[in-house]
Amino acid sequence: MNDAGRPVVRDEQGRPLALLRRIGVGGQAEVWASEGRVAVKMMHARTPRVAQRLRSRIGVIRRLDLGGVPIARPLAMLAAPHVGYSMELLDDMVAVQTLVSAPDDRDLLGWYAETGGLRRRLRLLSRAADAFAALHAKGVVYADPSPANVMVSDTPRHEEVRLVDVDFVRSESVVPDTVATPGYAAPEVLDGRSGVSGATDAYAFAVIAFEVLTLTHPFLGDAVQEGGPELLEHAFSGKLPWIDHPDDRSNRTRYGLPRERLLTSKLGELARRAFQDGLSDVRARPTVAEWRTALRSAADLTLACAGCPQSVDMRAPACPWCGLQAPDPLVAVVEFVRSGMPKPAPAGETLAVPPGAWLPITGRTSRMDAAEYDTAPVAWLHWQPGHRLTIRNPGPVPLWLTSAIDQDEGLVIEPSDELAVPADQAAPRWIIRFGPPGSPHRMLRFARVRRSAARS
Numbered sequence: 001m002n003d004a005g006r007p008v009v010r011d012e013q014g015r016p017l018a019l020l021r022r023i024g025v026g027g028q029a030e031v032w033a034s035e036g037r038v039a040v041k042m043m044h045a046r047t048p049r050v051a052q053r054l055r056s057r058i059g060v061i062r063r064l065d066l067g068g069v070p071i072a073r074p075l076a077m078l079a080a081p082h083v084g085y086s087m088e089l090l091d092d093m094v095a096v097q098t099l100v101s102a103p104d105d106r107d108l109l110g111w112y113a114e115t116g117g118l119r120r121r122l123r124l125l126s127r128a129a130d131a132f133a134a135l136h137a138k139g140v141v142y143a144d145p146s147p148a149n150v151m152v153s154d155t156p157r158h159e160e161v162r163l164v165d166v167d168f169v170r171s172e173s174v175v176p177d178t179v180a181t182p183g184y185a186a187p188e189v190l191d192g193r194s195g196v197s198g199a200t201d202a203y204a205f206a207v208i209a210f211e212v213l214t215l216t217h218p219f220l221g222d223a224v225q226e227g228g229p230e231l232l233e234h235a236f237s238g239k240l241p242w243i244d245h246p247d248d249r250s251n252r253t254r255y256g257l258p259r260e261r262l263l264t265s266k267l268g269e270l271a272r273r274a275f276q277d278g279l280s281d282v283r284a285r286p287t288v289a290e291w292r293t294a295l296r297s298a299a300d301l302t303l304a305c306a307g308c309p310q311s312v313d314m315r316a317p318a319c320p321w322c323g324l325q326a327p328d329p330l331v332a333v334v335e336f337v338r339s340g341m342p343k344p345a346p347a348g349e350t351l352a353v354p355p356g357a358w359l360p361i362t363g364r365t366s367r368m369d370a371a372e373y374d375t376a377p378v379a380w381l382h383w384q385p386g387h388r389l390t391i392r393n394p395g396p397v398p399l400w401l402t403s404a405i406d407q408d409e410g411l412v413i414e415p416s417d418e419l420a421v422p423a424d425q426a427a428p429r430w431i432i433r434f435g436p437p438g439s440p441h442r443m444l445r446f447a448r449v450r451r452s453a454a455r456s
Contacts, residue, residue: 009040011076011086026148028179029084029165038075039089042082043167051083054167058085061169069134070127071163072151090162094154096124097147100211108215108257109321113309116156118213118262120311122299124152125209127161127375129292132205135169136198136288143168143196145204146181147211172197183217184208187238187279199282202291206274209291213263216256218242218275223251242275261320264301264313266294296364300351303329314352315449330355330383330427332444334365339440347442353383358392366434366442379432389428389446392418400433404445410437 006018017034024031029043045051055077062074074085099121102111116124128150135142142163149165168179173195180189186203188194210218219235221243234240241248244259263271270286278285303314307324314329330353335344353359360377379399380392393399395415402410410433413419421430427446435441 009042009082010079012079013076014079015076017086033089034086037089037091038086040078040084040086041167042078042084045083054083057170058167061166064140064169065138069138070131070161071166073166087166090151090164092154093151093160093162095148096128096150096152096208096212099152100147100215102215110309112215112257114156117309117311119299119302120156120159121212122295122302123159124161125212126292126295126299127159129205129288129295131161131163132201132288133292136201139171140169141172141196141198141201143170144179144181144185145201145208146184147208150208170196182236188282190237198287199285202285202288203274203278205288205291206271206286209295210271214256214259216243216253218271219251220255221251221253225253225255238279244271245276264294264298267298270294297349300349303352303354328448329353330446331449332381332446334442335445336368336442337440344443353381353446355383355385358382365444368440368442378434383423383428385423386425387423388420389423389430390418390420391432400436402431402433402437404429404431
């Protein structure tokens with residue numbers, strides 16, 4: 001105990017860590033807030049042998065190169081007899097679980113909008129998929145993803161994502177794993193038929209994404225919700241059909257929000273592959289990289305509705321929640337040019353441009369090789385229909401603006417500068433280039449889209 005009567009543990013360097021309040025508890029560990037934005041994870045070890053194995057695992061994790069992965073890494077290991085580690089306290093973040101369960105006294109749809117709506121959920125999930133994909137690229141897996149260990153910004157205006165419980169991270173294994181969260185662990189892990197892998201991480205991520213977007217678990221149909229523990233176990237083990245199985249309606253649900261209003265056809269396809277084809281064939285499961293691409297694309301094409309608080313797919317002919325018919329939206333189509341190309345080629349990406357609001361453009365849009373990119377904006381766009389298009393350059397390199405009609409005439413927007421150009425009601429007749437003309441670069445070309453176009 002310290003002078004204030006608080007329990008104290010020490011790290012491997014002998015530094016005291018006061019345990020101020022318990023902020024999380026599970027079957028295998030407790031997490032306590034300490035002083036100075038530090039948290040302490042204390043792991044339960046039934047025997048000295050288990051304790052030594054846990055310490056060895058944490059030591060291995062500390063030596064891993066996890067640079068670029070948004071994960072709360074151990075700061076220091078705890079000194080014996082305790083097992084665990086100290087880590088950064090993410091006191092401005094909450095578990096993504098908070099975006100799944102609405103308070104009992106709240107209207108579900110209103111709460112969904114207040115917590116960021118569809119667009120924010122898509123963006124948060126794409127960043128979470130980034131984190132898992134980055135781990136996989138380094139040759140390790142997370143092992144036990146769940147809504148409790150994916151942290152997101154507490155404020156709806158922000159969209160940061162961090163993974164916690166780094167002690168779950170390990171190499172792929174064919175040996176059955178003792179860490180498995182029912183409802184998120186892949187059936188083969190839950191049943192002890194397999195170890196952890198990128199495919200089991202992908203299954204857990206698919207469940208998390210489906211829940212966060214639709215507010216319902218893919219296997220918790222009405223029969224399961226109203227049944228006993230044995231039925232719940234069957235559902236989580238993949239012995240029951242998922243709630244949207246096209247041929248077996250025995251596990252349908254009335255809970256959550258309508259999936260057809262929230263999932264693009266691509267996201268729906270990934271869900272089918274994960275919860276139908278991929279139950280027994282892990283090769284059929286979509287990877288987290290596939291989820292990341294589909295989530296990014298869906299977020300890029302989502303706009304705020306002018307008639308209600310929801311955000312919706314801009315290609316829908318009307319808002320599915322309030323029925324408002326909106327004008328055809330403006331999009332920025334991503335193209336690229338290389339030396340020797342006779343004309344620009346499509347890059348396969350399209351961004352919906354909100355009227356009267358600033359749109360950030362990141363390296364994912366602007367870089368020729370966007371495999372690794374920073375989420376910091378490289379440009380900001382502001383479109384006022386029938387009035388002007390404003391381009392702000394936060395730096396550090398120039399931007400180039402050319403007319404879509406006469407592409408030989410161009411303007412340079414230097415770092416920290418801003419330029420406003422005329423924009424008619426149809427679309428701004430300008431091209432924003434992320435490299436000087438004559439060099440390989442990406443560019444944005446503006447166009448209006450018919451809302452009656454099929455969703456993809």
